[in-house]
Amino acid sequence: MKQIRKDHAPDKAPPASAARRIPSVDRLLSNTTAAPLIETFGRSSLADAIRADLARIRAGEVEAGDGETILARCEAALKAERSPSLKPVFNLTGTVLHTNLGRALLPRSAARAVEAVMVQATNLEFDLATGARGERDDHVEGLIRKLTGAEAAIVVNNNAAAVLLVLNALAMRREVVVSRGELVEIGGSFRVPDVMVRAGCRLVEVGTTNRTHLRDFAEAIGPRTGLVMKVHPSNYAIEGFTAQPDPKALHALCGERGVPLAEDLGSGSLIDLAAHGLPPEPTVSEALSRADVVTFSGDKLLGAVQCGIIAGRKDVLARIRKSPLKRALRVDKMTYAALEAVLRLYLHPETLRDELPTLRLLTRKRAVIAAQAERLAPAVAERLSGHAVVAVAECVSQIGSGALPVETLPSAAFVLTPVGKGKRGAGGRCRQLAERLRQLPVPVIGRINEDTVILDLRTLEDETGFLSSLSTLRQ
Numbered sequence: 001m002k003q004i005r006k007d008h009a010p011d012k013a014p015p016a017s018a019a020r021r022i023p024s025v026d027r028l029l030s031n032t033t034a035a036p037l038i039e040t041f042g043r044s045s046l047a048d049a050i051r052a053d054l055a056r057i058r059a060g061e062v063e064a065g066d067g068e069t070i071l072a073r074c075e076a077a078l079k080a081e082r083s084p085s086l087k088p089v090f091n092l093t094g095t096v097l098h099t100n101l102g103r104a105l106l107p108r109s110a111a112r113a114v115e116a117v118m119v120q121a122t123n124l125e126f127d128l129a130t131g132a133r134g135e136r137d138d139h140v141e142g143l144i145r146k147l148t149g150a151e152a153a154i155v156v157n158n159n160a161a162a163v164l165l166v167l168n169a170l171a172m173r174r175e176v177v178v179s180r181g182e183l184v185e186i187g188g189s190f191r192v193p194d195v196m197v198r199a200g201c202r203l204v205e206v207g208t209t210n211r212t213h214l215r216d217f218a219e220a221i222g223p224r225t226g227l228v229m230k231v232h233p234s235n236y237a238i239e240g241f242t243a244q245p246d247p248k249a250l251h252a253l254c255g256e257r258g259v260p261l262a263e264d265l266g267s268g269s270l271i272d273l274a275a276h277g278l279p280p281e282p283t284v285s286e287a288l289s290r291a292d293v294v295t296f297s298g299d300k301l302l303g304a305v306q307c308g309i310i311a312g313r314k315d316v317l318a319r320i321r322k323s324p325l326k327r328a329l330r331v332d333k334m335t336y337a338a339l340e341a342v343l344r345l346y347l348h349p350e351t352l353r354d355e356l357p358t359l360r361l362l363t364r365k366r367a368v369i370a371a372q373a374e375r376l377a378p379a380v381a382e383r384l385s386g387h388a389v390v391a392v393a394e395c396v397s398q399i400g401s402g403a404l405p406v407e408t409l410p411s412a413a414f415v416l417t418p419v420g421k422g423k424r425g426a427g428g429r430c431r432q433l434a435e436r437l438r439q440l441p442v443p444v445i446g447r448i449n450e451d452t453v454i455l456d457l458r459t460l461e462d463e464t465g466f467l468s469s470l471s472t473l474r475q
């Protein structure tokens with residue numbers, strides 16, 4: 001029986017000949033090629049996709065074609081709709097901690113820990129010993145204390161949230177003293193002066209861009225001061241005629257005046273990176289020896305998930321914990337599970353380099369990466385033939401996320417020079433190649449440099465996955 005349903009009727013009647021050529025939704029649904037689509041996507045979704053396609057035909061946006069053609073378009077649309085938007089990519093940009101590509105990679109043990117607490121109830125805020133209510137920070141506080149020497153620790157959504165909470169809880173409607181050399185912007189949306197305003201604090205700038213002295217702080221600290229803050233100038237460096245007060249002397253001054261000293265460390269390494277052949281970066285324990293509260297990110301050098309950690313003196317953290325903002329900035333059980341698993345790896349320093357992806361990738365030697373590049377070059381060249389010529393070259397990687405901005409790590413890369421001619425020019429061909437690589441099943445993200453696409457192999461571990469993704473490049 002043929003049904004004619006009102007809701008399928010077009011608003012405006014198309015020309016009689018065209019209308020005759022457009023099949024009805026019901027006819028398309030009973031087409032034999034529709035059966036597997038109904039099985040996969042469900043009848044109502046397919047009907048919606050057909051209606052949308054018929055509307056485009058009537059609007060003259062696509063050629064009608066036969067029933068099979070329409071259903072093929074519907075299948076493509078339904079597949080696109082169902083493919084995940086957030087997905088894995090190969091980060092071959094040379095920036096190990098790439099904020100836009102999700103920063104630190106988690107070890108498998110952390111991913112397993114996250115999965116375990118996701119699909120079952122957990123003791124997130126439940127003390128198994130007493131059966132009473134627990135504190136979510138208890139799951140990681142002991143580890144953070146042990147690894148940093150802090151008396152207490154709080155975890156929030158990210159380091160920006162950690163800074164906001166510290167400022168708001170310790171210095172709302174009060175003054176915060178900061179050196180002019182440390183009023184930095186980190187990644188566009190985090191500017192120290194703006195965060196101060198949002199936290200309800202009054203910024204008191206001292207010193208100059210290049211030189212700030214202890215006496216500048218001594219003169220600025222007064223009865224209205226709530227906090228003195230130091231900011232690690234993550235993504236830039238001031239060189240030459242510079243001065244900052246001795247950190248211990250500043251800490252002592254704050255102690256005498258009864259004002260807490262907070263340090264925003266940004267990256268927060270828990271270990272001495274120099275011992276791993278990397279450029280030195282202040283560790284959380286070092287910062288804690290000269291500050292009362294230290295804030296740092298969980299997904300930068302620490303190598304865990306997005307979160308912000310506030311570590312420091314017990315009495316100061318107790319004040320922070322009471323802030324109503326703490327509740328608004330708290331993190332989920334998944335974050336604690338991943339963070340706890342990563343912190344546990346630090347208990348075994350001998351295996352840390354192998355187990356923690358961030359440290360493993362940062363410490364790969366150029367010779368090892370170059371050998372990998374030479375070994376893979378023929379297979380990569382074959383998959384890229386018709387698209388680009390592949391060469392192996394030395395390059396430099398960056399740590400990223402504002403850590404150690406002036407330091408680079410020697411590495412090796414594939415340099416892809418696009419082939420072909422045409423009016424696009426070398427630059428256009430290069431952008432097109434980069435785009436094709438971004439459209440692979442597991443997108444490959446490189447960087448463009450002088451009409452070539454550079455794929456830095458420092459961060460390439462899944463070689464099989466990389467080659468099979470490249471294999472799907474269309475000719």
Ligand SMILES: *Cc1c(COP(=O)(O)O)cnc(C)c1O
Binds near residue numbers: 158267297402
């Ligand atoms: C990265 C950074 C931040 C922001 O940290 P998020 O974890 O991205 O919120 C704040 N301060 C400093 C010094 C940083 O390096």
